[in-house]
Amino acid sequence: MAVTKENLFKDKQKQTARLLKALGHPARVAIVELLAERQSCVCGDITKELPLAQSTISQHLKALKNAGIIKGEVDGPRVCYCLNKETVGELDERICELLDLLQNTTPENKSC
Amino acid sequence: MAVTKENLFKDKQKQTARLLKALGHPARVAIVELLAERQSCVCGDITKELPLAQSTISQHLKALKNAGIIKGEVDGPRVCYCLNKETVGELDERICELLDLLQNTTPENKSC
DNA sequence: TATATTAATCGTAAAATTACGATAAGAAAT
DNA sequence: ATTTCTTATCGTAATTTTACGATTAATATA
Numbered sequence A, B: 001m002a003v004t005k006e007n008l009f010k011d012k013q014k015q016t017a018r019l020l021k022a023l024g025h026p027a028r029v030a031i032v033e034l035l036a037e038r039q040s041c042v043c044g045d046i047t048k049e050l051p052l053a054q055s056t057i058s059q060h061l062k063a064l065k066n067a068g069i070i071k072g073e074v075d076g077p078r079v080c081y082c083l084n085k086e087t088v089g090e091l092d093e094r095i096c097e098l099l100d101l102l103q104n105t106t107p108e109n110k111s112c
Numbered sequence C: 001t002a003t004a005t006t007a008a009t010c011g012t013a014a015a016a017t018t019a020c021g022a023t024a025a026g027a028a029a030t
Numbered sequence D: 001a002t003t004t005c006t007t008a009t010c011g012t013a014a015t016t017t018t019a020c021g022a023t024t025a026a027t028a029t030a
Helices: A011-022 A026-037 A045-049 A056-065 A086-105 B009-021 B024-038 B045-049 B054-066 B084-101
Strands: A069-074 A080-085 B070-075 B078-084
Touching: A011 A026, A011 A056, A011 A069, A011 A086, A011 B009, A011 B024, A026 A045, A026 A056, A026 A069, A026 A080, A026 B009, A045 A056, A056 A069, A086 B024, A086 B084, B009 B054, B009 B084, B024 B045, B024 B054, B024 B078, B054 B070, B054 B084
Parallel strands: none
Antiparallel strands: A069 A080, B070 B078
């Protein structure tokens, strides 16, 4: 982020941005899609599905975990990831609120 | 992005990520909220509303413009920005598709 | 016990992001 | 014609992001 002024914004704006940023990379979109599609929580299969190195995937997983969007559970030698329903729900709320605002075009509120 | 492998992902994933990334900063969330709230398209009033330097705001506006989320129209000495309804609609579609996928938890698809 | 498997972390490099002040470029007003 | 206002761009610095290979740590398996 570099020389961030993040704290000067509203908590909601910060949290919205945080969640959107976490999904702001095609690899991370692909990961959450994978986690949603697979019945199991999948783990390092992600590495085989995506065209990225194992360490890179691990980094992306960390980013998603830091944002709270996924959680990982150790299962023997491997780690099982799954979506965090709570945070996904929060994302839903935040994004719906935002889209409501962006799309509630009152009669006077015309386009440029 | 650095050494990007973006092109190895699906177009939809790329576009979703692109739009989410554009809104992945509190200042840019604040900007689109401002544009939605104000009846007018506002221009450099944004600079007065947000705790950032004029050049920084200009940069954020550029990011939003590059993603297609806003458009700017020159109006005399100032520039009038407004939301781009088409792209906001596309964002709506993409995010709803994604959230549908993330939240459609079938009976077998339990949490970890 | 030795060896494989799995995933996180470390070190590194290249590029992008965030932020600012200073400057430039445009139009408007004096 | 000059000055003022507004916004974009340039240059710069600090930090973060993306990506990789190599290594480590932990668990299984032979």
